[in-house]
Structure formats: structure tokens, C-alpha cells
Amino acid sequence: MTATQNSIEQSFECGICHDYLTEVRETPCCHQLFCFTCIQQWLNQGGSCPQCKSTSLTENTLLKNVVLQRIVDNIELDCPYVLAGCSAKVPRCDLENHKQLCPYSTAKLADKQQQKLQKSIALLNQYTETAIPVSDNDLYDLAKALHEQYAYAEARKCFGKMKTKNSSLEIVILQAHIERDDGKYTDALRLYDQAYDMTTSPSQRIELLLAKK
Ligand SMILES: [Zn+2]
Ligand SMILES: [Zn+2]
Ligand SMILES: [Zn+2]
Structure with a gap:
């Protein structure tokens, strides 16, 4: 500093x-x-x-x-993790101490992300390995969370149990996004085309055409 x-x-x-x-x-x-x-x-x-x-x-x-x-x-100095979101002003003599404890520190954030991913994966195991019925909504939310956490293989597993896997526009689009972000462009295109055929409004179509890129 x-x-x-x-x-x-x-x-x-x-x-x-x-x-x-x-x-x-x-x-x-x-x-x-x-x-x-x-x-x-x-x-x-x-x-x-x-x-x-x-x-x-x-x-x-x-x-x-x-x-x-x-x-x-x-x-009083800005916390070094100010860009990560910490707004603390810290007396210089406390700075080293604050850096260890700051919830926005790189290590703490990585920890949090790791914990979030572990939670999602635990939920996935619960959904896929038990006979307890799960709604498509819950599976969709989990697939979305896993997608946001770059866990594409895990996100894909959510669709296996879905009843509306091929009939809900939202779900088909999410599947397409996942394939696109995982670099599986042929699969992504097929899914985007499938979604395009399901669209009912011009605005949905435009959104899809933009997502394809
Ligand atoms: Zn001198
Ligand atoms: Zn000096
Ligand atoms: Zn801080």
C-alpha cells in the first residue's frame, strides 16, 4: 500500500x-x-x-x-479488497489483521464459492440418487445455479429427471446455454433451434438469435 x-x-x-x-x-x-x-x-x-x-x-x-x-x-486506509466489495476504512495498524478476517478477501471468497458449489452438488445427489419426487422447478433452479458455477456436467444431470425437459421453452434455453458455455456448439445449436420452434413471440425469437452468438 x-x-x-x-x-x-x-x-x-x-x-x-x-x-x-x-x-x-x-x-x-x-x-x-x-x-x-x-x-x-x-x-x-x-x-x-x-x-x-x-x-x-x-x-x-x-x-x-x-x-x-x-x-x-x-x-485510515481502504481495505485492499475494496474492489471485491469491502467498504471498510481500517486504521493502518489494524490492516494486517483486517486482511486476515475480511469477508471479501480472495481466500474467503474462494472458500465461499467452493462451499456454494459443494452445497449445489449435495443437492444434486439428493435429487438424483433418492426416490423423493422433485419438481421441475427445483431441478431447473439447481441446473441454473450449477451453470452459473461452471459445473456443466453436473448441470446437465438435472435435466435427466425433468418431465418437461423438451416441452418448456425456459428449460430448453437453459440446456442450450449450458452446451454453448461448455463449448459443445453443435448440441447448443440443435437446442437453440428446438427452442426457436417453441417460441411464441418475436421478442423471444430475437432473444434467442442473440443468445446463439
Ligand atoms: Zn541526513
Ligand atoms: Zn520504508
Ligand atoms: Zn475488508
Whole structure:
């Protein structure tokens, strides 16, 4: 997380890594601010002061700046998963902690998707492996959910038990979408044609012609 080029925020920036300061250290020679690890590494490599080139600067002469550190720690930042939907503003010192717990983190979202898919597959097994009667509506909803989760083979299995598999326009279209998205274009075209013959309105026909592409 790099500090933005706003002038106030720039004063909270380390002169070496240009990120927000961590364990602030101030140089006694020119009062520049650096992260402790950044300036330590610099000096260990035999560098003079990065700002004023003073050669008397050593790790032991660096000053702490507790007040500035407190300010930097409390700067509120966007959660790094803001694009995934997290709107939390997090004090910088809590950021690492928040990243672990954020429900929008990549790992948490992948987990959630995985759980959703497992649930759908469990439902599919229940529908297909037991004698309990299932409505075509429930099978359709499940096929749609599996399609959205890219589980094409599983989605296809839902149609086996459907009574209106070939007589409901909605169901034929869903089958066509699944074949199309799974790259089975010949099957998809056959199903789109089948659906086209079932259409009763021009708007349905246009929708189908667009879906074929
Ligand atoms: Zn730094
Ligand atoms: Zn200096
Ligand atoms: Zn978050």
C-alpha cells in the first residue's frame, strides 16, 4: 500500500520505500523520516544518510518519533479488497489483521464459492440418487445455479429427471446455454433451434438469435 502523492500524506512516507512509515526513525543530521528496517538495511550496506549524505549517521544515532508513528498507525486506509466489495476504512495498524478476517478477501471468497458449489452438488445427489419426487422447478433452479458455477456436467444431470425437459421453452434455453458455455456448439445449436420452434413471440425469437452468438 503506497502512500498517495498528497502533500500531507507524503510527510508520512518513508524516504526509501515510499510506503507509509513503519517503526518511524528520524535522522539526527537532517530530520528525515524512514522505516526502521529500511534505514537499517541502507546503513548496513555502508550508505551515508540517504538525504544529506552525512557519514556520521549510524543505527545507534537514529531517533524515534513516537508521536508521528501514532499518527501514521491511525491513518485510515481502504481495505485492499475494496474492489471485491469491502467498504471498510481500517486504521493502518489494524490492516494486517483486517486482511486476515475480511469477508471479501480472495481466500474467503474462494472458500465461499467452493462451499456454494459443494452445497449445489449435495443437492444434486439428493435429487438424483433418492426416490423423493422433485419438481421441475427445483431441478431447473439447481441446473441454473450449477451453470452459473461452471459445473456443466453436473448441470446437465438435472435435466435427466425433468418431465418437461423438451416441452418448456425456459428449460430448453437453459440446456442450450449450458452446451454453448461448455463449448459443445453443435448440441447448443440443435437446442437453440428446438427452442426457436417453441417460441411464441418475436421478442423471444430475437432473444434467442442473440443468445446463439
Ligand atoms: Zn520504508
Ligand atoms: Zn541526513
Ligand atoms: Zn475488508
